[in-house]
Amino acid sequence: MRVFDSMFRKHHDGAMRTTITLEKDVERMLRDAMHRSRKSFKETLNAAVRAGLGAKPVRTGTPKFIIKARPLGLRSGIDPAGFNKLADDLEVRCFPR
Numbered sequence: 001m002r003v004f005d006s007m008f009r010k011h012h013d014g015a016m017r018t019t020i021t022l023e024k025d026v027e028r029m030l031r032d033a034m035h036r037s038r039k040s041f042k043e044t045l046n047a048a049v050r051a052g053l054g055a056k057p058v059r060t061g062t063p064k065f066i067i068k069a070r071p072l073g074l075r076s077g078i079d080p081a082g083f084n085k086l087a088d089d090l091e092v093r094c095f096p097r
Contacts, residue, residue, distance in 0.1 A: 030044060030048065
């Protein structure tokens with residue numbers, strides 16, 4: 001078991017320190033989650049506690065990265081009918097003579 005200390009502000013004029021003791025498997029899961037999310041211990045632990053207690057996850061405000069696909073078509077000079085010939089040529093090369 002490992003003991004972790006965390007400081008967070010409960011009120012603007014006071015700090016609260018909390019000590020928690022995690023079992024080995026919980027520590028491993030927390031560290032894996034920290035690595036996957038690339039967030040701090042505090043953020044990851046708070047998200048895990050919220051999820052465990054049934055609260056909705058807090059959004060960080062970072063928008064999702066979205067790729068907008070668009071058709072590119074073929075370059076000029078490339079004959080689409082020639083793809084079958086290319087596939088046949090590659091298949092012939094795979095068989096020993």
